[in-house]
Every structure is written in structure tokens, then in C-alpha cells.
Amino acid sequence: xxxxxxxxxxxxxxxxxxxxxxxxxxxxxxxxxxxxxxxxxxxxxxxxxxxxxxxxxxxxxxxxxxxxxxxxxxxxxxxxxxxxxxxxxxxxxxxxxxxxxxxxxxxxxxxxxxxx
Amino acid sequence: xxxxxxxxxxxxxxxxxxxxxxxxxxxxxxxxxxxxxxxxxxxxxxxxxxxxxxxxxxxxxxxxxxxxxxxxxxxxxxxxxxxxxxxxxxxxxxxxxxxxxxxxxxxxxxx
Numbered sequence: 295x296x297x298x299x300x301x302x303x304x305x306x307x308x309x310x311x312x313x314x315x316x317x318x319x320x321x322x323x324x325x326x327x328x329x330x331x332x333x334x335x336x337x338x339x340x341x342x343x344x345x346x347x348x349x350x351x352x353x354x355x356x357x358x359x360x361x362x363x364x365x366x367x368x369x370x371x372x373x374x375x376x377x378x379x380x381x382x383x384x385x386x387x388x389x390x391x392x393x394x395x396x397x398x399x400x401x402x403x404x405x406x407x408x409x410x
Numbered sequence: 411x412x413x414x415x416x417x418x419x420x421x422x423x424x425x426x427x428x429x430x431x432x433x434x435x436x437x438x439x440x441x442x443x444x445x446x447x448x449x450x451x452x453x454x455x456x457x458x459x460x461x462x463x464x465x466x467x468x469x470x471x472x473x474x475x476x477x478x479x480x481x482x483x484x485x486x487x488x489x490x491x492x493x494x495x496x497x498x499x500x501x502x503x504x505x506x507x508x509x510x511x512x513x514x515x516x517x518x519x520x521x
Contacts, residue, residue, distance in 0.1 A: 325507060327509070329511075336511060336512070336514055337452070337497060339508065339511070342508065342509075344506065344507065349506050349508070350505075350508050391507060398454045399442075399454060401452050401453075402451065
């Protein structure tokens with residue numbers, strides 16, 4: 295089975311440009327998470343969805359960040375305009391809730407974003 | 411809200427044991443443990459659901475004390491392959507599945 299698929303794997307852009315990160319969760323998984331990882335802040339939860347509905351976006355840094363999940367097989371994280379402090383690895387993860395509210399998370403390989 | 415892990419880093423010789431702790435100021439519904447190797451994505455190790463529950467994964471086991479809102483990860487007879495950063499993730503009651511990770515513990519196993 296295919297795992298969580300993220301694109302692009304690497305993105306280098308200039309400050310002020312729009313960045314769109316994409317994620318395809320594992321088929322049948324109805325929860326999707328976006329995390330950001332930096333050395334300073336570790337793994338930060340940005341937003342998560344259940345059944346395509348955003349449940350908690352309190353981790354989204356500011357209005358420059360937005361996320362959508364138009365259907366069960368696709369999600370986007372958009373940064374507009376981007377800033378150098380947005381440089382990080384962005385992970386998408388999906389799960390099928392099991393015994394706990396959140397089951398085992400399957401992470402994508404991440405999108406490494408560098409904003410110059 | 412973010413759980414606190416200790417220690418931040420640990421260096422072991424192959425065959426030695428280690429304990430990584432995770433604590434929260436909030437009542438916890440579950441604790442998750444993940445391992446991340448350099449340049450890779452985090453990989454699931456185990457979930458603990460109930461007070462006092464213990465689980466095992468190879469020579470890695472964990473406990474969860476619900477009353478103290480603490481979990482510990484035990485690595486016994488460490489192998490080189492255990493090197494990486496270990497994260498605990500915590501889920502609070504009535505949070506609808508929100509999983510928050512600690513800052514991580516970097517484990518290095520030397521030959």
C-alpha cells in the first residue's frame with residue numbers, strides 16, 4: 295500500500311512568494327494532521343482534520359497560513375506571503391482512529407521549505 | 411500544553427539501558443511514542459491508553475501512569491539501530507484527537 299505522499303519534497307523560494315504544499319493521505323484514513331518541524335520548536339501541530347473538516351487550527355502561526363482538505367484524498371497547506379522564518383520541514387500525517395481518539399500516525403516524508 | 415521530555419539527550423554504549431520520561435500538566439487520555447532517524451519521518455512505536463499500562467516493542471517498552479500524567483520509555487540492551495530522536499505525543503480528554511509532541515530526546519548509541 296502507498297504511504298502518505300507529500301509534494302514537493304524540497305522547495306526553495308524567495309520571501310513574499312506563495313508556497314503550496316500538498317498531501318495525499320493513506321486511503322481509508324479519515325484523520326489528517328499537518329506538523330511543522332524546526333530545531334528550535336520541534337514538531338508543532340499546525341492543524342488537523344477529521345473527515346475532511348478542520349477540527350483545530352490553533353497551531354497555525356498566523357493568517358499567512360491556510361489549509362484545506364477538499365476531499366478525503368487531498369489536502370493543501372498554503373503560505374502566502376512566505377517569510378524566511380517559515381523555513382522548516384512540513385510533515386503531513388494520517389491515521390484511522392482506533393482505540394484512542396488518535397490512532398497510529400503515518401507520516402509522509404516531509405516537504406523541506408527554504409525561504410530566502 | 412506541550413509535554414515535557416527528559417533528558418534532552420543521552421549517549422549510550424551498545425547493550426546499555428536508557429529511560430526517557432514524558433510528563434504533562436494536563437490529564438491525559440493517551441500517550442504515543444515515536445522515533446525519528448535523521449532526515450526521515452517519525453515512525454510509530456506504541457500507544458498507551460490506561461493508567462499503569464505497559465507495552466512492549468522488541469526490547470523497547472513503556473509505561474503510563476495516568477494519575478501522575480507521566481509516561482516512561484524503556485530501552486534495554488540498546489542496539490545501534492536505536493539511535494534517533496524519540497518523541498512522546500500526548501492526547502488530552504475531550505480534545506477530539508489532538509496529538510501534541512514533546513520536544514524530543516536525542517539518543518545516540520555508540521559501538
